[in-house]
Amino acid sequence: MRQFIVLGHDAPTTADFSLDDLSGAGRLDVLCRCVGAAVFLSHGIRKDVRIHLVLGDEYTLRFDSDTLRRLYPDERTIAARIRDALDQREDAIGHMAAEVSPGMELYRLGFEATLDDVASKGTVVQLHAEGTPLPEASLPSDPVFVLSDHQDFTDREADLLAEQAEQRLRVGPETLHADQTITVAHNWLDTAGYTEY
Amino acid sequence: MRQFIVLGHDAPTTADFSLDDLSGAGRLDVLCRCVGAAVFLSHGIRKDVRIHLVLGDEYTLRFDSDTLRRLYPDERTIAARIRDALDQREDAIGHMAAEVSPGMELYRLGFEATLDDVASKGTVVQLHAEGTPLPEASLPSDPVFVLSDHQDFTDREADLLAEQAEQRLRVGPETLHADQTITVAHNWLDTAGYTEY
Structure with a gap:
């Protein structure tokens, strides 16, 4: 499985x-563009991908490509689904998710708890200028890429990530x-290891 | 210069x-996402990039990264600028462009004329499963990538492209x-040729 965690600081x-x-x-x-890049191919949905949007360090919205239904790649459609999910936020209690629609679960978990959970099932990758x-x-194997939105990681986030990271890569x-x-990470995984793909 | 031509069949x-x-x-x-992918980096705009959107084989809207102003990467903002440009379509007469805003010019040219024009100043690249x-x-040098929207190239478009293409690549x-x-093409050009980038 390929996983992505994206921090939405002001989301x-x-x-x-x-x-x-x-x-x-x-x-x-x-x-929204991150969700699209993570799950969509030109005429279909990737298999075995999860993307976790950390919203304001308070909620984490998980998209699972294998069970997603009726999602389309335009920003507005994805945003509407995020809004629907947040409408059910009262149902998310700690590790008990609100099942907001097929393939989408909303957790009342911030970055640290989400990273702990996801890291236990994969190889955390830190993207770094010196990687x-x-x-x-x-x-x-089972890579977990951790990314930030338009803002840099805070010092604390960077420390948490460095603690869990097993590999440092440069894009x-x-x-x-x-x-x-x-998109670049997916393409790397799609093509690496093939001499002729 | 890096250039991209994108065919919007139903645009x-x-x-x-x-x-x-x-x-x-x-x-x-x-x-809109193509424009964003072509011109934007995380905190700025790429240098020396042009993207040409062929709208319904009737108009071509050119974005020039070096002179673009006040464009943002969200789909709605880019779409609003495309709409503004089309509002001035009466001013576009053949190779005489309507200058719709800084860095954006609307031409009354379809795919064949746009490809002819752009091909004369660069290396046309065909993306192909057997490339x-x-x-x-x-x-x-000065690559020109020609891409289609959600639809395949028509036979005629594919023929025009094959005639002009100097290189066949597989993504x-x-x-x-x-x-x-x-995005993948940019990253390839960004990193290729560097042993340590």
Whole structure:
């Protein structure tokens, strides 16, 4: 399984935001594009992918590609589903998720608890300017990529990540958006290990 | 310079569409994400990139990263700018562009004329399931990547492209969305040729 955790520092934690201004809703547009990059191929949905959006360090919304239904890659549709999920936030109690729709579960967990949980089932990858360039890196099993939205990791988040990380990788010389990074990571995993793909 | 031509087969050719349903507007959401993938880095705009959106084989809207102003990566903002451009479509007459805002020019040209024009200044790359895998390919100078939206190329488009193409490349074993392909192509160009990037 491939997993992605994306930190939405200013992301909404209630359903009280407008679909007409996703950028103004704590840059929810970035998180929506991350979901699209994580789960969609051109004509279908990837298998065996999970993406966890950490919303304001208060909730984590998990998308599971194998059970998602009726999701489309445009930002507004994904944002509407996030809003529906937050509408049911009262039902999320700790590790008891609110099952908000097929393939989507909302947890009342922040970054540390989510990272602890996901890290126990995979290889946490830290993306870092001094990491190993992707073409030279060994393939992690069940990789967990941890990304931040338009803001840098806080010192505490960076420390938590460094504690759990088993591999440090570098995506390239340019600093990409989180969704672009997810696309590059997928392509690396899709193609690495094949001499002729 | 890096250039991308994206065919929007069902894309609007008038300003008569709603920003609330970009998917329903001939999958304009795909084209908006292509623009974002082509021009944006995490905290800035790439240098020396042009993306040409072919709208319904009737108009071509060109974005030039070096002169773009006040563009943001969310789909709705980009779609609003496309709508503004189409509002001025009467001013576009053949190779005489309507200058719709800084870094954006609308031409009354379809795919064939746009491809002819762009091809004369770069290396046209055809992405193909039987092309050379990116890691094994030589770097094209001034590459021009030609992509289609959610639909396949028509036979005629494929023929025009095959005539102009100087290189056939394969992005990976999975069929990606056009915007994802742009991201992978950028990352390949960013990193190829560096042993340590």
